[in-house]
Amino acid sequence: MRPMLALPLMVLTAAAPAAAPKTPTEIVAAAPTSAWRTIPAGDLLVMELKGGGRVVIQLAPLFAPVHAENIRELARHGWWDGSAIYRVQDNYVVQWGKNESADPLPMAVVAKPPAEYARSARGLKITPLGYADAYAPRAGFIAGWPVGHDPKTGTANLVHCYGYVGVGRDLSPDTGTGGELYAVIGHAPRHLDRNIAVVGRVISGIERLSALPRGTEALGFYKERSQDVPIASIAMASQLQESARPSFQYLDTASASFAAYVRARANRKDDFFIRPAGGVDLCNAAVPIRATPAR
Amino acid sequence: MRPMLALPLMVLTAAAPAAAPKTPTEIVAAAPTSAWRTIPAGDLLVMELKGGGRVVIQLAPLFAPVHAENIRELARHGWWDGSAIYRVQDNYVVQWGKNESADPLPMAVVAKPPAEYARSARGLKITPLGYADAYAPRAGFIAGWPVGHDPKTGTANLVHCYGYVGVGRDLSPDTGTGGELYAVIGHAPRHLDRNIAVVGRVISGIERLSALPRGTEALGFYKERSQDVPIASIAMASQLQESARPSFQYLDTASASFAAYVRARANRKDDFFIRPAGGVDLCNAAVPIRATPAR
Numbered sequence: 288m289r290p291m292l293a294l295p296l297m298v299l300t301a302a303a304p305a306a307a308p309k310t311p312t313e314i315v316a317a318a319p320t321s322a323w324r325t326i327p328a329g330d331l332l333v334m335e336l337k338g339g340g341r342v343v344i345q346l347a348p349l350f351a352p353v354h355a356e357n358i359r360e361l362a363r364h365g366w367w368d369g370s371a372i373y374r375v376q377d378n379y380v381v382q383w384g385k386n387e388s389a390d391p392l393p394m395a396v397v398a399k400p401p402a403e404y405a406r407s408a409r410g411l412k413i414t415p416l417g418y419a420d421a422y423a424p425r426a427g428f429i430a431g432w433p434v435g436h437d438p439k440t441g442t443a444n445l446v447h448c449y450g451y452v453g454v455g456r457d458l459s460p461d462t463g464t465g466g467e468l469y470a471v472i473g474h475a476p477r478h479l480d481r482n483i484a485v486v487g488r489v490i491s492g493i494e495r496l497s498a499l500p501r502g503t504e505a506l507g508f509y510k511e512r513s514q515d516v517p518i519a520s521i522a523m524a525s526q527l528q529e530s531a532r533p534s535f536q537y538l539d540t541a542s543a544s545f546a547a548y549v550r551a552r553a554n555r556k557d558d559f560f561i562r563p564a565g566g567v568d569l570c571n572a573a574v575p576i577r578a579t580p581a582r
Numbered sequence: 583m584r585p586m587l588a589l590p591l592m593v594l595t596a597a598a599p600a601a602a603p604k605t606p607t608e609i610v611a612a613a614p615t616s617a618w619r620t621i622p623a624g625d626l627l628v629m630e631l632k633g634g635g636r637v638v639i640q641l642a643p644l645f646a647p648v649h650a651e652n653i654r655e656l657a658r659h660g661w662w663d664g665s666a667i668y669r670v671q672d673n674y675v676v677q678w679g680k681n682e683s684a685d686p687l688p689m690a691v692v693a694k695p696p697a698e699y700a701r702s703a704r705g706l707k708i709t710p711l712g713y714a715d716a717y718a719p720r721a722g723f724i725a726g727w728p729v730g731h732d733p734k735t736g737t738a739n740l741v742h743c744y745g746y747v748g749v750g751r752d753l754s755p756d757t758g759t760g761g762e763l764y765a766v767i768g769h770a771p772r773h774l775d776r777n778i779a780v781v782g783r784v785i786s787g788i789e790r791l792s793a794l795p796r797g798t799e800a801l802g803f804y805k806e807r808s809q810d811v812p813i814a815s816i817a818m819a820s821q822l823q824e825s826a827r828p829s830f831q832y833l834d835t836a837s838a839s840f841a842a843y844v845r846a847r848a849n850r851k852d853d854f855f856i857r858p859a860g861g862v863d864l865c866n867a868a869v870p871i872r873a874t875p876a877r
Contacts (some may be wrong), residue, residue: 377789402856404857421859437645459854474770476866477859481856481859482857499793559774
């Protein structure tokens with residue numbers, strides 16, 4: 288017996304009658320070209336690990352414009368080249384970067400950015416998740432991003448889901464420059480929402496971070512600097528030669544395909560499932576991402 | 583600047599005024615001996631990896647008695663000794679065990695256990711979580727375990743949180759024997775709740791599983807058998823010599839300490855946090871576990 292926690296798509300397609308409800312994967316695969324949005328190269332951060340392996344991060348300037356621009360500026364200056372991953376805490380975060388006191392920030396970097404932890408939702412189209420959230424009055428999506436939303440205050444905030452990237456900071460009023468970043472590698476630590484600037488998400492190569500050895504010091508810091516995982520470079524995709532430049536698309540969260548995807552995630556009806564949940568949490572309705580198809 | 587995503591306890595204690603609200607960690611540390619429950623050695627499964635490293639799993643016979651007894655029987659017979667971890671899917675599960683067709687099950691193993699996916703809650707004390715859940719009408723705790731609860735049907739089910747262990751199965755009506763098991767290593771896949779038998783949780787050594795290289799085949803299976811992670815043995819703690827026998831305790835989820843812990847998890851007020859969430863999801867209120875203190 289080979290346990291099938293999630294059936295391969297091909298098996299499903301072969302076994303299911305024509306009228307069977309589509310799986311989330313099938314819905315995404317069938318989404319029309321018009322439902323996909325190409326991520327600008329200026330929003331893609333490309334980390335190359337010295338030992339091999341690429342991690343691509345999509346920045347979220349809509350939610351943390353000053354932090355995102357700081358990060359772009361640091362990448363353009365190659366500020367992280369030769370830096371390292373120095374913290375891996377199980378079921379929590381992987382953290383990298385370097386201490387700006389050791390290496391001055393490029394002049395254009397804003398040393399004390401505003402607290403970009405939530406923003407006005409005015410003028411932004413919010414697609415409701417439609418299910419309960421333990422952390423925000425409402426959960427939904429804005430322009431391809433999962434958000435908490437408070438209709439009373441009219442604010443929205445990007446949330447800490449698996450693979451999401453935030454800005455390390457010291458105690459408030461420090462907000463972090465962006466020089467030290469972390470990515471979530473465990474159950475969504477949503478209690479950090481609205482307390483830290485979330486600046487993006489890993490859209491390719493998360494396993495290069497999540498499978499790293501855990502640090503044995505408090506909070507998962509590596510004990511010895513020799514344990515650090517060296518970073519060869521972090522650059523903006525727009526700086527790379529076109530042949531080496533990654534390109535990705537996300538599924539428009541205002542599209543009919545995305546709405547169908549969320550409904551299917553909440554009501555799994557493929558052969559494996561007996562009892563559809565009737566709900567889905569915000570971080571289990573991950574916004575679909577794909578490599579931009581060749582024309 | 584060293585970003586402090588979560589402050590070390592000592593720093594907090596030193597900096598906080600005497601009247602500062604206690605952190606979750608402080609509340610757990612201050613819980614009286616009477617609030618801790620020692621886990622019976624007959625509920626502890628001890629996996630030793632061939633390459634070194636121990637993983638300890640607490641079984642949940644209250645929720646899946648037949649599957650739990652199957653697992654005990656397999657462990658007592660050393661049935662998994664020499665088997666392997668053969669699947670590591672990022673943000674999902676690590677899976678191990680072996681195919682029972684290759685190696686007959688001990689006679690006492692129930693080949694077709696009932697579908698122990700939810701049980702009657704009658705007579706069980708449920709401590710409500712007190713916050714919204716996307717997957718169950720109510721979320722709460724029973725005897726040290728996180729559960730979904732449906733007051734209308736009077737049922738309760740153990741849930742898929744980080745580190746929780748379930749029984750691999752084929753398509754329904756198969757329910758799995760327990761010979762192949764998985765542990766969650768990502769955001770809680772709660773859509774599996776009530777579809778699979780959850781039989782326990784990893785209470786020590788989860789990082790031996792979660793940091794393993796991800797499988798590159800569909801669903802995270804390792805491509806080559808040479809990539810499998812060999813398991814030296816899986817035994818019940820009660821079979822081990824007393825000197826090698828682990829002992830753990832969980833915090834009684836009906837205790838005042840646990841209630842205070844959940845409240846503090848939902849309303850983080852230590853120096854790092856600016857805005858307490860005002861809520862917590864079931865899997866972010868992990869039931870505290872500790873090694874049994876020496877007398």
